[in-house]
Amino acid sequence: MPSTIEKLVTKYGKYLMITPTVIVYTLFLIIPTATLVLLSFNTGERYVFDLSKATFANYVKVLSSPTFYKIMFDTFGMALLTAFITFLLVYPAAYYLAFKIENVRLQGVILFLLLAMYWVDWNVRSIAWLPILGEQGIVNQLLMSLGIIQQPLKILFSRLALLIIWVQTNLLFMLFPTYLALSRINPDLIHTAKALGASPWRAFWHITFRLSLSGVTVGLVFVFVSTLGDYATPSLWAGGLQTLGLTVHHYASFFRWPLAATYATVMLVISLILLSLILRISNIKRIFYE
Amino acid sequence: MKDLAYLVKNKYGRTAIFSVGKSSAHYLWGLIDLVAALKVEKLVKWYRSGKEKVLALNGISFEVEKGDFFVMMGPSGCGKSTTLKCIAGILDWDSGDIYIMGRSVKDVPPHKRDIALMPETYALFPHMTVYDNIAFGLRMRGKDEDYIREKVKWSLKLVGMPGFEKRWPNELSGGQRQRVALARALVVDPAILLLDEPLSHVDYRLQRKLLEEFKIIHREVGNTWILTTHIQEQGLSMADTLMIMNTGVIEQIGKPHEIYERPATVFAARFVGEINLVDGIVEEQHGEDCIVKTNIGVFRGKYYGDRELVGEKVAYGFRPEHVALGVNEEYNGNTVKAKLFNYYYFGSYVEFMFDRDGIRLKATSTPTTKYKLGDEVTLGWPPEKGIVLDKPSVIPGLNIEEVIYGK
Numbered sequence: 275m276p277s278t279i280e281k282l283v284t285k286y287g288k289y290l291m292i293t294p295t296v297i298v299y300t301l302f303l304i305i306p307t308a309t310l311v312l313l314s315f316n317t318g319e320r321y322v323f324d325l326s327k328a329t330f331a332n333y334v335k336v337l338s339s340p341t342f343y344k345i346m347f348d349t350f351g352m353a354l355l356t357a358f359i360t361f362l363l364v365y366p367a368a369y370y371l372a373f374k375i376e377n378v379r380l381q382g383v384i385l386f387l388l389l390a391m392y393w394v395d396w397n398v399r400s401i402a403w404l405p406i407l408g409e410q411g412i413v414n415q416l417l418m419s420l421g422i423i424q425q426p427l428k429i430l431f432s433r434l435a436l437l438i439i440w441v442q443t444n445l446l447f448m449l450f451p452t453y454l455a456l457s458r459i460n461p462d463l464i465h466t467a468k469a470l471g472a473s474p475w476r477a478f479w480h481i482t483f484r485l486s487l488s489g490v491t492v493g494l495v496f497v498f499v500s501t502l503g504d505y506a507t508p509s510l511w512a513g514g515l516q517t518l519g520l521t522v523h524h525y526a527s528f529f530r531w532p533l534a535a536t537y538a539t540v541m542l543v544i545s546l547i548l549l550s551l552i553l554r555i556s557n558i559k560r561i562f563y564e
Numbered sequence: 565m566k567d568l569a570y571l572v573k574n575k576y577g578r579t580a581i582f583s584v585g586k587s588s589a590h591y592l593w594g595l596i597d598l599v600a601a602l603k604v605e606k607l608v609k610w611y612r613s614g615k616e617k618v619l620a621l622n623g624i625s626f627e628v629e630k631g632d633f634f635v636m637m638g639p640s641g642c643g644k645s646t647t648l649k650c651i652a653g654i655l656d657w658d659s660g661d662i663y664i665m666g667r668s669v670k671d672v673p674p675h676k677r678d679i680a681l682m683p684e685t686y687a688l689f690p691h692m693t694v695y696d697n698i699a700f701g702l703r704m705r706g707k708d709e710d711y712i713r714e715k716v717k718w719s720l721k722l723v724g725m726p727g728f729e730k731r732w733p734n735e736l737s738g739g740q741r742q743r744v745a746l747a748r749a750l751v752v753d754p755a756i757l758l759l760d761e762p763l764s765h766v767d768y769r770l771q772r773k774l775l776e777e778f779k780i781i782h783r784e785v786g787n788t789w790i791l792t793t794h795i796q797e798q799g800l801s802m803a804d805t806l807m808i809m810n811t812g813v814i815e816q817i818g819k820p821h822e823i824y825e826r827p828a829t830v831f832a833a834r835f836v837g838e839i840n841l842v843d844g845i846v847e848e849q850h851g852e853d854c855i856v857k858t859n860i861g862v863f864r865g866k867y868y869g870d871r872e873l874v875g876e877k878v879a880y881g882f883r884p885e886h887v888a889l890g891v892n893e894e895y896n897g898n899t900v901k902a903k904l905f906n907y908y909y910f911g912s913y914v915e916f917m918f919d920r921d922g923i924r925l926k927a928t929s930t931p932t933t934k935y936k937l938g939d940e941v942t943l944g945w946p947p948e949k950g951i952v953l954d955k956p957s958v959i960p961g962l963n964i965e966e967v968i969y970g971k
Contacts, residue, residue: 376613462687465654468674469681470701470752477675480700484691 313535332536372456431513448493455489599666600627607660622812637799638809680749688733695729701752719747865950887927891944
């Protein structure tokens with residue numbers, strides 16, 4: 275007869291494996307998020323949630339203000355646009371890497387070199403935009419010396435600057451999952467499709483692209499989420515463009531916690547809805563099979 | 565022009581009233597004329613990686629008749645898959661040409677070659693249902709949905725899986741995937757169906773079952789099938805025509821029984837079925853009949869080539885099923901005394917392994933035959949079943965002893 279302890283271990287032992295993760299998540303994600311949500315129903319400037327004073331006043335205030343909708347539109351618009359442009363730029367490169375470079379080792383080396391960008395500190399990378407996109411920057415100098423423009427363009431401190439910088443910083447988040455998905459595709463599938471009568475373009479569209487959607491989706495989500503939450507880049511380069519992240523930051527820095535929490539909660543809810551939509555559309559469950 | 569009916573030999577090798585729809589002049593020619601379904605001419609293929617160069621196909625030429633079940637067989641690395649991939653348009657070749665239905669496909673992309681491919685990995689599209697998988701080729705050909713539904717139904721019935729339309733590939737067993745892949749290839753009615761190692765990923769019993777089904781389906785559909793395999797039993801039992809390959813060259817092409825009974829080279833003899841081989845010198849030659857002196861005795865056998873062999877080093881072979889055991893002095897044929905050192909029981913027959921001066925001799929017999937290990941037994945076989953082979957392989961410069969006694 276096994277002892278009671280042995281029985282318990284065989285029955286519940288497996289849960290030990292996930293215990294550390296559960297603890298970390300609970301302490302540092304679930305509890306703070308819950309606090310945040312509760313805080314958004316608070317009034318005044320207190321951190322502590324007081325049930326007797328729970329109110330929807332913050333939501334009414336936020337949702338009835340016209341600037342909120344402008345901020346929303348700008349934030350999600352820019353994030354989605356960034357994700358989409360990143361996808362357009364990265365997909366051909368990922369395809370090239372996965373299918374046109376036959377040496378797998380070389381593929382690894384290239385990916386590793388691309389990663390080098392992330393060894394540079396965020397602040398340094400940010401400042402580096404000045405000599406590139408600034409009025410005296412490389413881009414302007416080049417365009418002027420070619421005679422394309424007479425006056426330097428004001429690229430920095432605009433939506434365009436934000437877009438360029440976001441796309442650049444997020445390229446690899448898109449590249450890696452896309453490359454992984456593409457390189458996992460069995461080449462026989464493509465050969466078979468062609469032998470069955472599919473032209474190269476149709477074979478790509480019906481087979482390769484469909485099967486790479488899992489990676490593309492993951493990449494889109496990565497880029498979307500990381501731009502959505504980023505308030506530092508817009509505050510530096512966007513030239514006064516208000517985003518949700520900035521708004522939250524703004525209220526928080528003036529200690530108006532409940533209002534900041536309300537904005538944060540709204541952002542959370544909308545992002546979750548958008549993400550679930552993306553996942554639904556790309557039918558990710560089906561794609562991850564095989 | 566479209567409804568013009570021709571009395572022609574169609575791509576199945578049957579004479580039929582034929583309505584000509586799509587056509588290029590060449591393609592039409594291929595249908596009417598008696599040209600082979602496939603003609604491979606002096607095909608050369610090098611594999612290059614960096615500085616290294618490997619010759620995969622050394623100028624092979626062969627033809628496949630319409631409606632044939634053609635099997636390319638050989639050990640791994642012999643070039644059978646490379647040949648198949650060249651036909652399928654997956655690989656380019658260096659020189660030579662391939663003709664499908666009389667038309668050179670050198671500059672024809674795969675989707676215009678009138679072929680279908682069933683790769684080793686089945687390659688069912690994982691993001692499509694069985695229905696969509698099978699419909700794929702028809703959709704690429706722009707057929708309407710009613711026609712597609714009919715054809716999918718027909719093909720699933722043909723491979724014995726009616727009603728599986730809505731299933732997903734990952735819900736199917738290995739054998740079912742195999743059948744769906746076959747249905748998908750058959751449904752487009754290709755001039756040539758290419759099957760790469762189709763049965764190497766299923767267990768033995770299923771292999772046997774699918775072998776039978778393949779033959780029946782082939783007979784029913786009637787188009788040309790080209791199949792590669794490294795399993796000799798498959799090649800022998802399935803093929804209408806069998807091609808034995810060896811490191812980029814063709815050792816022999818023929819009906820399975822022709823190759824089995826009259827192998828052209830030692831390599832072909834060893835690759836098709838079991839054979840006892842020993843090296844020797846030809847002492848006498850009268851037409852087909854030869855007398856060969858070997859280390860374990862002087863044997864009589866048949867030589868089917870046209871060279872003068874007297875005094876030459878040859879291989880002498882005989883098949884285990886022709887050996888009679890325990891023959892006495894009156895036996896009118898080849899005999900040799902050997903010691904039993906192992907046996908294998910297979911139910912319907914027993915395989916005996918004998919040893920004579922270090923040379924292993926195999927004999928099959930009825931299960932009632934009883935010997936003890938170490939028994940001295942006299943083996944006998946009729947002279948017309950002895951085979952004299954003068955060439956180790958089509959590849960020149962090989963040592964005959966190495967090919968006989970090599971692994």
